[in-house]
Amino acid sequence: MWKAVVTAAVAFALLLCQSSSLDNGLARTPPMGWLAWERFRCNVDCVDDPYNCISERLFMQMADRLAEDGWKELGYNYINIDDCWMSMDRDEQGNLYANKTRFPNGIKKLADYVHSKGLKLGIYLDFGTHTCGGYPGSIKYLQKDAETIAGWGIDMLKMDGCYANVSDMSWGYPDMEMYMNKTGRPILFSCSWPAYAGGIKVDYSVLGKHCNAWRNYDDIQDSWDSVTHIIDWFGDNQDVLAPAAGPGHWNDPDMLIVGDYSLSYEESKAQMAMWAILAAPLFMSNDLRSISPEARTILMNKEVIRISQDSLGMQGRRVIKGDNKIEVWLRDIEYSSYGIAFLNRRTDGMPYNFTLTLQDLNFTYLKGYHLDDLYSGQPLGHFELNRNLTVSMAPNGVVLIYAYPSE
Numbered sequence: 062m063w064k065a066v067v068t069a070a071v072a073f074a075l076l077l078c079q080s081s082s083l084d085n086g087l088a089r090t091p092p093m094g095w096l097a098w099e100r101f102r103c104n105v106d107c108v109d110d111p112y113n114c115i116s117e118r119l120f121m122q123m124a125d126r127l128a129e130d131g132w133k134e135l136g137y138n139y140i141n142i143d144d145c146w147m148s149m150d151r152d153e154q155g156n157l158y159a160n161k162t163r164f165p166n167g168i169k170k171l172a173d174y175v176h177s178k179g180l181k182l183g184i185y186l187d188f189g190t191h192t193c194g195g196y197p198g199s200i201k202y203l204q205k206d207a208e209t210i211a212g213w214g215i216d217m218l219k220m221d222g223c224y225a226n227v228s229d230m231s232w233g234y235p236d237m238e239m240y241m242n243k244t245g246r247p248i249l250f251s252c253s254w255p256a257y258a259g260g261i262k263v264d265y266s267v268l269g270k271h272c273n274a275w276r277n278y279d280d281i282q283d284s285w286d287s288v289t290h291i292i293d294w295f296g297d298n299q300d301v302l303a304p305a306a307g308p309g310h311w312n313d314p315d316m317l318i319v320g321d322y323s324l325s326y327e328e329s330k331a332q333m334a335m336w337a338i339l340a341a342p343l344f345m346s347n348d349l350r351s352i353s354p355e356a357r358t359i360l361m362n363k364e365v366i367r368i369s370q371d372s373l374g375m376q377g378r379r380v381i382k383g384d385n386k387i388e389v390w391l392r393d394i395e396y397s398s399y400g401i402a403f404l405n406r407r408t409d410g411m412p413y414n415f416t417l418t419l420q421d422l423n424f425t426y427l428k429g430y431h432l433d434d435l436y437s438g439q440p441l442g443h444f445e446l447n448r449n450l451t452v453s454m455a456p457n458g459v460v461l462i463y464a465y466p467s468e
């Protein structure tokens with residue numbers, strides 16, 4: 062019975078979202094894939110560093126890995142070019158084109174290659190006069206650039222906001238969305254607008270009408286400090302951010318850095334869990350050619366991905382932030398279930414035990430819930446609302462639990 066009621070409520074909620082958000086059919090769940098920036102930056106030195114420079118070879122190799130190593134089957138299907146792919150100038154007709162030394166076959170051929178692997182190709186433009194890396198900006202060429210990328214077969218656009226006036230963004234990003242729509246090609250639109258407009262000082266209902274995702278805040282860097290800085294900001298501003306997210310339109314706390322240099326094993330699990338709770342796009346920025354088995358296992362955890370990709374599309378919230386440096390984050394998921402992340406911000410060296418009851422989290426289903434620990438893979442059993450649940454978290458660690466109503 063409750064399932065039928067829930068399903069009807071969900072259908073109604075989805076209908077509401079659909080009528081008020083960007084209607085290109087894309088990103089019904091948070092998009093997944095790979096994005097070059099955090100790991101490969103603006104490395105254009107293909108002479109001394111041919112293996113890592115921004116080039117068609119890099120993207121073809123990453124596409125091979127996504128397609129052949131099991132990523133694609135899990136949903137990681139976008140491969141995204143970031144800054145520094147362009148030639149320094151437009152051609153005589155004002156069209157953008159890729160650097161011919163580094164992309165000798167051009168972007169259209171690269172898109173064909175990516176599509177032949179069953180993947181989608183994303184590209185990067187900047188709304189202002191120049192990209193952040195100093196390449197040509199799109200402000201005077203929005204329609205032309207929309208037509209160019211659609212002609213190449215691009216599937217996603219990340220539009221950055223360097224060298225632009227924030228006041229121009231309120232017409233510029235919607236215009237770009239309109240021009241892409243006019244091409245007839247569905248292109249997932251990631252807008253960097255709020256990141257430049259002060260994070261929460263934007264009208265998120267307008268954003269949701271024109272963008273499938275948006276970078277809200279600081280760029281992620283390769284450090285746990287950076288990860289927690291972003292998590293804190295999302296928690297502190299959740300009353301603005303959480304209602305803005307839903308099928309077709311997502312807040313984006315930036316890339317997953319699991320598999321890079323800095324995060325420990327526990328920190329890696331924590332970033333992945335928190336990005337799932339936040340209904341964040343899951344764009345890895347790492348080297349898939351040499352990623353460790355541990356990082357791969359974390360990023361490929363099907364149960365964690367299932368939380369991320371839940372069809373309700375509700376962004377989780379920080380519901381407890383204790384003096385003991387333990388946080389509890391809760392995400393509503395389909396069938397009256399929950400993802401619960403216990404995040405340990407302590408660094409005092411030993412695992413920390415934390416106890417609460419489901420009542421403390423305002424769970425209400427009187428028959429109680431079944432709980433599964435998604436990283437250990439172990440069922441934790443049946444919990445009446447007042448039964449004590451004790452979780453043990455490593456320093457900078459997380460315990461991620463799936464809770465579903467008992468029959």
Ligand SMILES: *[C@@H]1O[C@H](CO)[C@@H](O)[C@H](O)[C@H]1NC(C)=O
Pocket residue numbers: 105106107147148149150160161162163
């Ligand atoms: C293409 O990139 C190389 C660096 O890899 C650079 O030396 C060259 O000037 C670029 N060409 C254009 C036309 O921007």
Ligand SMILES: *[C@@H]1O[C@H](CO)[C@@H](O)[C@H](O)[C@H]1NC(C)=O
Pocket residue numbers: 189190224225226
């Ligand atoms: C921002 O606006 C000012 C005033 O209209 C203008 O002079 C300036 O060129 C603009 N800057 C950019 C990057 O568009």
Ligand SMILES: *[C@@H]1O[C@H](CO)[C@@H](O)[C@H](O)[C@H]1NC(C)=O
Pocket residue numbers: 084085086241242243244245246247248
């Ligand atoms: C363009 O917008 C219309 C109306 O919102 C929508 O139905 C259509 O699917 C969009 N087309 C593309 C290619 O995004």
